[in-house]
Amino acid sequence: SKIRGDTVHEQSSVEAMVLEMQDSKSGVKSSEQKLNITSIPHVVTGQDILAWIANHMKVDAQEAQTIGTMLVAYGFIYPLQDHKKLILKPDVSLYRFQTPYFWPVQKWKADNTDYAIYLAKRNIRKKGTLDVYEQEYYKNLHKWLNHKWDFIVMQAKEQYRAGKERNKADRVVFDCQERAYWIVHRPPPRTHSAMDYGVDRLIDPNAEENKTFDYYRRIIIFTQQAIMRSKVKSTVSLGAILKHMTTYKDHDPFLAPCLPSNPWQTDDSSYWDLNMRNVEIPTKMRVERWSFSFFELLNDPRGRTDFKVFLKKEFSGENLAFWEAAEEMKWGTASSISEKAQTIFKTFLAPGAPRWINIDGRTMGLTVKGLEHPHRYVLDAAQTHIFMLMKKDTFYRYLKSPVYKDIQKKALSPAPHNFTPSQLEQNAQNRKPGINPIIIWQQEEEERAKAAAAAGPIDIKKLMASKLDRK
Amino acid sequence: MYPSIHPSIHLSTLTSISSSPVIIYVHLAVQQLQTLCFLANFPLAKMAAQEVQPSETIAKLKSESEALKTKLEEERAKLHDVELHQVAEKVDPLGQFVMKTRRTLKGHGNKVLCMDWCKDKRRIVSSSQDGKVIVWDAFTTNKEHAVTMPCTWVMACAYAPSGCAVACGGLDNKCSVYPLSLDKNENLAAKKKSVAMHTNYLSACSFTNSDMQILTSSGDGTCALWDVESGQLLQSFHGHAADVLCLDLAPSETGNTFVSGGCDKKANVWDMRSGQCIQSFETHESDINSVRYYPSGDAFASGSDDATCRLYDLRADREVAIYSKESIIFGASSVDFSLSGRLLFGGYNDYTINVWDVLKGTRVSILFGHENRVSTLRVSPDGTAFCSGSWDHTLRVRE
Numbered sequence: 121s122k123i124r125g126d127t128v129h130e131q132s133s134v135e136a137m138v139l140e141m142q143d144s145k146s147g148v149k150s151s152e153q154k155l156n157i158t159s160i161p162h163v164v165t166g167q168d169i170l171a172w173i174a175n176h177m178k179v180d181a182q183e184a185q186t187i188g189t190m191l192v193a194y195g196f197i198y199p200l201q202d203h204k205k206l207i208l209k210p211d212v213s214l215y216r217f218q219t220p221y222f223w224p225v226q227k228w229k230a231d232n233t234d235y236a237i238y239l240a241k242r243n244i245r246k247k248g249t250l251d252v253y254e255q256e257y258y259k260n261l262h263k264w265l266n267h268k269w270d271f272i273v274m275q276a277k278e279q280y281r282a283g284k285e286r287n288k289a290d291r292v293v294f295d296c297q298e299r300a301y302w303i304v305h306r307p308p309p310r311t312h313s314a315m316d317y318g319v320d321r322l323i324d325p326n327a328e329e330n331k332t333f334d335y336y337r338r339i340i341i342f343t344q345q346a347i348m349r350s351k352v353k354s355t356v357s358l359g360a361i362l363k364h365m366t367t368y369k370d371h372d373p374f375l376a377p378c379l380p381s382n383p384w385q386t387d388d389s390s391y392w393d394l395n396m397r398n399v400e401i402p403t404k405m406r407v408e409r410w411s412f413s414f415f416e417l418l419n420d421p422r423g424r425t426d427f428k429v430f431l432k433k434e435f436s437g438e439n440l441a442f443w444e445a446a447e448e449m450k451w452g453t454a455s456s457i458s459e460k461a462q463t464i465f466k467t468f469l470a471p472g473a474p475r476w477i478n479i480d481g482r483t484m485g486l487t488v489k490g491l492e493h494p495h496r497y498v499l500d501a502a503q504t505h506i507f508m509l510m511k512k513d514t515f516y517r518y519l520k521s522p523v524y525k526d527i528q529k530k531a532l533s534p535a536p537h538n539f540t541p542s543q544l545e546q547n548a549q550n551r552k553p554g555i556n557p558i559i560i561w562q563q564e565e566e567e568r569a570k571a572a573a574a575a576g577p578i579d580i581k582k583l584m585a586s587k588l589d590r591k
Numbered sequence: 592m593y594p595s596i597h598p599s600i601h602l603s604t605l606t607s608i609s610s611s612p613v614i615i616y617v618h619l620a621v622q623q624l625q626t627l628c629f630l631a632n633f634p635l636a637k638m639a640a641q642e643v644q645p646s647e648t649i650a651k652l653k654s655e656s657e658a659l660k661t662k663l664e665e666e667r668a669k670l671h672d673v674e675l676h677q678v679a680e681k682v683d684p685l686g687q688f689v690m691k692t693r694r695t696l697k698g699h700g701n702k703v704l705c706m707d708w709c710k711d712k713r714r715i716v717s718s719s720q721d722g723k724v725i726v727w728d729a730f731t732t733n734k735e736h737a738v739t740m741p742c743t744w745v746m747a748c749a750y751a752p753s754g755c756a757v758a759c760g761g762l763d764n765k766c767s768v769y770p771l772s773l774d775k776n777e778n779l780a781a782k783k784k785s786v787a788m789h790t791n792y793l794s795a796c797s798f799t800n801s802d803m804q805i806l807t808s809s810g811d812g813t814c815a816l817w818d819v820e821s822g823q824l825l826q827s828f829h830g831h832a833a834d835v836l837c838l839d840l841a842p843s844e845t846g847n848t849f850v851s852g853g854c855d856k857k858a859n860v861w862d863m864r865s866g867q868c869i870q871s872f873e874t875h876e877s878d879i880n881s882v883r884y885y886p887s888g889d890a891f892a893s894g895s896d897d898a899t900c901r902l903y904d905l906r907a908d909r910e911v912a913i914y915s916k917e918s919i920i921f922g923a924s925s926v927d928f929s930l931s932g933r934l935l936f937g938g939y940n941d942y943t944i945n946v947w948d949v950l951k952g953t954r955v956s957i958l959f960g961h962e963n964r965v966s967t968l969r970v971s972p973d974g975t976a977f978c979s980g981s982w983d984h985t986l987r988v989r990e
Contacts, residue, residue, distance in 0.1 A: 133920050134920060137920075177917060177918045178917075178918075179918045182957075182959065183918055183957065186941050186942065186943055186959070187918065187920070187941070189941075189942070190920075190921060190941045190942075312962050312963040312982070312983060314940070314964070332649070333649065333652060336649065336652035336653055336655070336656050337652065339656040339659075339660075340652065340655055340656050340659060342868065342871070343656065343659040343660055343662075343663055344659060345869075346663050346870070346871075346908070347659065347662055347663050347666055349869070349870075349908070351666070351667065351670055351906065351907055351908045352670065352906045352907055353670045353671075353672050353673075353907070354670060354671050354672050354673045354674075354904070354907045354909075354911070355672050355673045355678075356906070356907075357889060357890075357904045357905075357906040357907040358673060358675055358678045358904065358907075358911065359678065360887070360889055360906070361885065361887070361889060361890055361904070361932070362678055362679075362682070362950065364885075364886065364887040364889075364931070364932055365682075365931050365932050365933045365949075365950065366682075367931075368886070368930060368931035368932070369931050369933065371930060371931065371974075372929050372930040372931035372933065372934075372974055373929075373930065373973070373974045373975045373976075373990070374688070374929045374930070374934055374974065374990070375685075375929070375931060375933060375934075378975060382975050382976075382990055383713075383730065383975065384693040384694070384730075384975055384976045384988060384990040385693070385990060389713075389730065391975070392711075392712060392713065392973075395973070414844070415843075415844040418844075447800070450800075451799055451800045451801035451803060451804060452801065452803050453803045453818060453819070453820040453821070454818040454820065454821055454823055454825065455820060455821060496825075497864045500864070507844065511844075551730055551731045552731075553728065553731055553733070554711070554713060554728070554730065556754075556773060557709060557710070557711045557714065557753070557754025557755065558754060558755050558771060558772075558773055559773070560711075560754070561753045561754060561755050
């Protein structure tokens with residue numbers, strides 16, 4: 121659960137471990153210790169707990185510390201000294217195992233009524249013992265639970281009386297246990313408890329769904345479709361996953377150094393400046409990445425720009441233009457769909473359209489029909505067809521073209537930074553703020569508007585002439 | 592107990608060329624949860640469309656569904672000709688990693704619940720339990736904007752692809768979009784736009800390929816796609832049997848699917864156009880807190896309260912790896928891949944971050960530093976660092 125502090129699953133393995141830790145023979149060494157003037161049994165030290173965890177779970181000291189701190193944060197173990205800090209100290213600090221009655225359990229939530237009774241009881245025992253944060257709680261609880269306040273005070277008095285009848289040692293132990301429980305469930309400020317509550321889960325996933333006809337029919341339909349869906353052999357799919365990792369290995373900043381340097385490491389943002397969205401000369405690594413897949417090329421604005429240079433030379437820009445227009449419709453506002461559909465039809469699909477795209481008759485027919493009642497996915501078939509065409513043919517010709525070879529040659533290969541410690545300090549003091557993305561967006565919008573205006577009414581004769589030329 | 596969701600009657604026509612037939616989906620009110628499928632040339636469609644036959648018994652349907660499930664497993668098994676660790680054998684092991692905290696962002700007054708990176712690779716948005724949403728330039732650690740939501744527990748936040756807006760929501764059951772401003776003194780709440788409306792808490796949100804659409808998941812058990820400008824519901828996704836906790840959009844060239852994970856232990860893959868669940872995986876033993884696609888879109892990872900992270904191969908339709916250790920007993924709250932997909936970072940409830948070798952299945956590093964559970968974790972868009980947010984009120988950027 122994203123919100124709640126506890127989960128059922130973790131409980132059972134943790135509970136088992138905590139019980140093992142208390143085993144008289146194989147558990148953590150315990151002894152009797154004096155707390156103020158009372159003798160408390162079954163006390164253990166932080167370092168003994170950690171040693172036991174490290175040995176038992178076969179982990180190193182730091183991991184044992186993590187596990188140990190979890191046991192304290194969840195309230196399975198509680199500290200006798202410095203009781204508000206829910207961590208496991210790797211020294212002779214004293215701890216005790218919490219009684220199972222106070223273990224974090226999903227079924228019994230630590231509710232406000234119980235907390236009110238606890239605070240009231242402490243108030244009765246000795247006025248003024250409540251901490252500031254507890255007084256805050258107490259004030260609020262008095263407001264929220266005003267209707268049952270008599271009951272709360274009565275319960276508190278009763279518990280106080282019953283407590284007095286216990287012998288001193290038992291009472292001290294119980295007070296420690298109870299106090300520990302509430303530190304976990306109503307943590308003081310700056311105490312990190314694992315039982316910090318939040319929002320409850322709405323739907324109980326364990327509730328049996330009503331198994332009606334519909335329930336089984338749904339499963340049947342879904343399973344049949346799953347059976348019919350094409351799947352590939354693991355060698356093929358896992359091979360593809362491996363191939364991706366291998367291809368991108370040198371581009372992964374966690375696996376290979378980025379040039380000139382990783383900005384987070386050296387506080388120098390050159391790497392980002394060199395790789396801005398529409399930088400004039402891209403880096404060699406970036407240009408290499410465009411060759412990995414058509415998707416990579418299109419996704420990188422600089423790559424797409426270079427691809428458009430190639431398309432212009434081939435006079436085949438209409439395919440990409442159509443794809444871009446279809447994308448804009450798919451991801452655009454609902455209100456702009458019909459207008460965009462009209463423009464796209466007039467520009468790319470109508471007979472004699474200025475940027476007519478060459479798709480098969482069937483696709484064209486269905487698309488045009490669909491455009492009579494346009495919705496955002498109406499161009500899917502045509503768009504996929506055009507995309508595949510570019511991917512399987514144009515893209516590969518681009519990679520072999522003088523345009524691509526030219527940009528490969530021009531591309532930058534920045535030398536790695538070699539900052540001295542004092543230079544690094546300087547960098548840390550002078551971190552550059554960088555351009556606000558809003559400004560970049562505004563600039564790009566202006567360019568888009570300019571380009572659209574420049575495209576203007578297309579000279580069909582000129583376009584047809586150039587098409588004939590190409591043939 | 593099923594939540595009452597305002598019925599959405601939805602008719603979308605999808606014409607698809609080549610071999611697939613014409614498909615029309617009619618979505619009815621949630622209470623009924625009926626998806627009537629008219630698939631021309633498909634006999635099962637006729638069965639689904641029929642009235643209840645008196646002779647049909649539930650027992651008969653049950654055994655039929657079970658037989659089909661067995662058949663599906665057989666089909667899957669036929670294609671299962673290699674294990675991931677076998678494929679991994681021929682690959683060099685990774686070296687040692689030294690990952691340091693490079694920035695600690697302090698400013699939230701309460702638990703950090705969610706964060707997201709801006710496409711500029713250095714700005715982030717984060718949200719917390721006390722209703723605060725902060726936009727930071729993580730590189731300089733400057734706070735650029737702060738918004739106070741009218742609700743607590745802001746569990747979801749996202750940066751718009753343009754970098755000009757952020758979306759967030761939580762216990763208010765809504766997802767709201769705040770356009771950002773160059774003027775630091777401007778009150779962002781004035782231009783706030785309410786987009787999504789669920790009938791219970793918002794657990795996650797994400798913009799699609801533009802600022803104009805948002806995908807949400809909710810405690811009401813559904814996911815939904817919304818038009819930002821009008822607030823119109825474009826598509827809803829029903830199929831989870833409990834709260835949906837997380838979602839991630841596929842990075843594919845077609846960009847039409849997303850995966851969601853829920854308290855019903857299921858991870859579902861959805862077709863955004865039709866609203867249909869096209870794949871489902873139920874191997875986790877507890878809530879799925881986080882799902883994230885592998886960079887190529889052919890697989891996805893999940894993190895769960897069962898203390899494991901898992902990898903699912905979408906093309907082979909199966910789980911292919913479990914990332915777990917005996918010493919890891921507390922849930923994973925958030926996962927993300929490094930740029931190449933070789934590393935999987937997992938934030939856990941025991942305050943640590945475990946780094947896994949996706950291929951070999953081993954843990955390559957464990958990172959400490961947070962003083963309370965790690966609630967959110969994302970790798971930056973260019974893979975140069977990752978950021979973790981925690982209930983200890985801070986965010987840390989590490990590389």
